[in-house]
Amino acid sequence: MKPILLMSGWKIRNALRTTFSDPRKYGPLIFFTLFILGSIALTTFGFNSVPVDPANGRAINPEILRAITTFCMILLGLSVIDAGLGDQLLAFPMSDVDYIFPSPISRRIVLANRLPALTIGAIFFGGMVLIVFSSVTRFSHSTIPTHSHYSAPGWIPTVALIASTGTYFNLAMFVSIMVPNRSILHRYMIGVFVALGASIALIWWIRGASTLVSIANSNWVRIPFKPSSLASDILVAGFNHQPAYRTLLYLLIGYGVSLIPLFVTNTNWYEQSIASAERVSTIRQAAKGGLAGVMAAKSASFKHKGVKTYTVSPFGTGAMALFWAHLSAAWKKPFANFIAPAIGGIVLGFLAAAISAKNNSALIGIGLLAGITAYLTLFFMQIARTAAESSIRRRELLSPLPILGWQAVLANLGVPIVAFGLFCLGAALAYSVTGSQYWSMLAVAFVVFMPIRMASRMSLQYVVILGYPDLADKLQQVVSNCVYGVVALPLIVGEGILLIPSLILRSIWLGIFTLTIVQIPMLVLTLYLAGKASEKAIATGEPVNLWRLLSRQA
Amino acid sequence: MLQILSLTKRFGAMTAVDNLSFSVNSGEIVGLLGPNGAGKTTTIRCVASLLQPSSGTILLNGHNVADDPVAAKRTLAFVPEVPNPYEMLTVMEHLRFIAAAYRMEEDLVHAEEILTRLDLWDKRNDLGASLSKGMRQKLACACAFIHQAQVFCFDEPLIGLDPKGMRELKSMMMERRAQGNAILISTHMLDTAERLCDRVIILKKGQLIVQGTVSELKSQLMSSAESSLEDMFLELTEGTPAA
Structure with missing residues (x-):
């Protein structure tokens, strides 16, 4: 672990030096990161701390809110796992492929080096959910009369969302390193994703919110998607004034457990990682040629049945x-x-x-x-x-x-x-x-x-x-x-x-x-x-x- | 030092390397030759444990790469075909990282000498992002020579190097050979292979078609003693008779 930590320290130091000497390189990235982290911090600590008078605010039924939040969290979790079926999670930088992979650093340590990136992903997506949730429920109060006061999200929902999303990220990473032919599963996953979204919308449309609530509360949904349902419980706990510490503890334990398979397996995932890294590198290179270039590169990375002719006869002049x-x-x-x-x-x-x-x-x-x-x-x-x-x-x-x-x-x-x-x-x-x-x-x-x-x-x-032609x-x-x-x-x-x-x-x-x-x-x-x-x-x-x-x- | 036994590597239905066996002994430079797609890079990547062999065994200094990759790789130095340095690490930091990764006790005592010979000493504080293609190649070679490897695997190491860089690299390889190291080079530069390598292995469609010293192969395969390795290579791989 020491060599990678050393190298990460040097990289951060040099990146900061470059930023201060030439802010064009990393300035926007740092600004964007600070903006996101600031938004999450503002939402977490006090942004919603103003008590809402039941007479003025919008009434929200906590059960319906929890059902919607559960399904949203399930869709988020599935999309994170779907990311694991793609290239992004396993695609290490090509410099890692050239310098770390052939070195005598064990694969587990290399994988552990990926954890900060997964955690950042969890903070980003969890933070986004928190911000959207807070925006939607701001100035709202519960329909339950005795619990009409909406409490601030505080740190518990933030940690819960990060733990829930982080658990899915760990599972996605595990899927990445264990499943060789991920592109086929990726297509099925997109189908599942669309079908689930359409089913939720249809049930809401035809049977109404009460059916959606009973489905969200059923074990068919709560058990397989435990991280999503626990996070939803914590998010709406403010509306019910229910203690959320124990639920948070379960989520954190789940997060810890989700790390175990990653570090127990001894699979040589370098080969899959190199294929992903090369594909991502090609697509990034092609991106410089515009969207058509990206599509052509993505298309080339899939295996087509039969030969696809791309020739279209020329037409017109000038x-x-x-x-x-x-x-x-x-x-x-x-x-x-x-x-x-x-x-x-x-x-x-x-x-x-x-x-x-x-x-x-x-x-x-x-x-x-x-x-x-x-x-x-x-x-x-x-x-x-x-x-x-x-x-x-x-x-x-x-x-x-x-x-x-x-x-x-x-x-x-x-x-x-x-x-x-x-x-x-x-x-x-x-x-x-x-x-x-x-x-x-x-x-x-x-x-x-x-x-x-x-x-x-x-x-x-x-x-x-055309006024700003330096695209780099x-x-x-x-x-x-x-x-x-x-x-x-x-x-x-x-x-x-x-x-x-x-x-x-x-x-x-x-x-x-x-x-x-x-x-x-x-x-x-x-x-x-x-x-x-x-x-x-x-x-x-x-x-x-x-x-x-x-x-x-x- | 390096033993490859019945190595087969398949990508789906395509067999990139087919039942390949050879060894590289201590104090020997072996050239891996073959047309594009012959399986040279795949073989070297399997040795570096970057690819998982479909079957077969690779032994590095007695360590099985599949069973004990960390111990095996501790004896290996690998230079990829197109090295990608860390954009935010300086040349010297690359060497320090490699020293730490290989747990070198004597900290970079040869760094100045290696970097000077490869014309990188003046650029030791430059970031990887600012290096030209040739400099990146030299940096990867410097990283390979900085630790006490016993087996070297170079994948097209001379591409992109200037004439002085090529000469230095070849001379450094020969010094390592004299020290008893085993060196495997994949290359398309047949005249270099002829002068540098003790033995050559010619691959075609993943299979070993011939191996031996250049003079042995000439005497076995060519009618004229004046034929070059290039003539022999083309006849074996393309069926083109020697001029």
Whole structure:
């Protein structure tokens, strides 16, 4: 253990030195870590310590809360075990593979060296659950009248969540080192995961909360998922004013017991670890080439039955040829790039219609659809970001092409725009075929307004990314994200202002029409700016100054 | 010192190494040759206990690698094909770590000499992240020579080295041979193997097709005494007759 401890000490010392001399390298990581730990500490000590007056707060039934928490903790535990079936837990850094694995340090000690990483994972995920739980139950009180005062989470739930998640992490690590063909089990696990989530949602939908509570309390759930059920007991103990020390003790014992199999086995897991480490290293390398690169690398790591041909005939000239090349690359993973967004849209469209019908209010369903779409927008923007970053990496390939700047931007962003368009089309079609209230408005908003707005935002983000072209500089990338947020915020506020007449006149059609009309010149402008920026940045490799670009247009 | 007995390694349906047996004796440099995919790296990785053999036995200085890996590896120095140093460790800290891992009592007495010979002494306080590809290779070699190993396994050690580095490394290998160490080198550089190795083993599709000293193999297999190891290698592995 001593050599590894020595080395870890040197690594930490050198990383701190590097951080102080060049904060760009580890500064964002340290900031993020402190932010997460600070949030967990704030939640643990006193953030929720304000007593809630039963007359003002929201009433929560502790039994239903415990059932929901139990199922959430089970899903978290299963997802952690699923991580053990993937590569992440067993993938040691390649330097460990080259220097520690061949050295006379026993495998148990090498494994013990992994424990801090597992504990950090447990603190992170446990902390996230704590923060979400506290946010949801804040200003709430129990429906049990005699126990109407919600006590602060304190340190017990925090330790309980870390112990519960840590137990699952230890089990996941054990699965990692004992199961050679993990990728097959990983696929089954995803199936179990989806089926469980869907079953919980269906039971809630059809049979109501009481059935969910009785299932959560049954031994079928409590025994196999003991760490989850004990952690849930502790989380809701504040609502029942029940002592939680003994439950915490059981959880800590369980955590200790879960460490035993890890250190009893003498399996030579180096071979599996090296395979994982090499796969993760390849994927990280491929990530520099954008999302398509990651998908291709992941795809190559799976064994396919038969031969899969990737050849798509070339089509078009100039920018169309470039767009077609991106489309052909994305077609190598048709499910992820095209089919999943379309199916996702269709499922959400039907779900929104069903919720509207169940609640006799179209606004609830449409609100849910809009909320999820807004969240997914962030995901599609991230895909567009990697597409823009890939264009910087392929600068030497792109710069000699005789294509106008705006055409190149449109070609590079083509795949994420098409994917988002398919999502919107799927949602609009599904909602419309049900004939739900406001279907025509929703169809216009999703088929016309949303794709144009998304293309405009992606173009704007493209300009900002070209302003910070050093992709290896983490600080630049954080700043780039912030700058995009600052630039996009006035546009969101502007859209809000444009909606005021439609709110006054109570006309949704007017709102949709106004926003759509405004998006068209906006798209032209952002595409033009992105084109100009692209012509400069892709040709010279120099960062683009957004203000100079705007003032030159002015 | 190094004995490989009936080693077989399968990856699923693919047999990478098939019933391979050979030994490397004390004071001997043995070259492991073969085309890409012949099983050279797999064999060396099995010796370093990085891969679990499907069957067969590997003995390092009398210790069975499968039964007593820690004792076996204490006598082994391994240099991978593409070394990845710790980005946040300096060159000297790499050596200190290896010294601690191998429980060296005499703390880095040869460090300055080894690093100087490999042109790394001036970079001893540089982080691994700042080293070039060739320097990384040299660092891995320095780590191999710093402890008192008895068996050395090098996987393509000369790739990426400058001419001076190559010469120093070869000379260090020959010194170790003179001290009675056993050295196994996997390489594609046939002219180097011809000059450096006492014996060569040629693998093809995981199987040993021929082994012996270069002169023995020439006399057995080639019609012309002027034929090189390269001619012999191509004829054995590709069926291409000597020019």
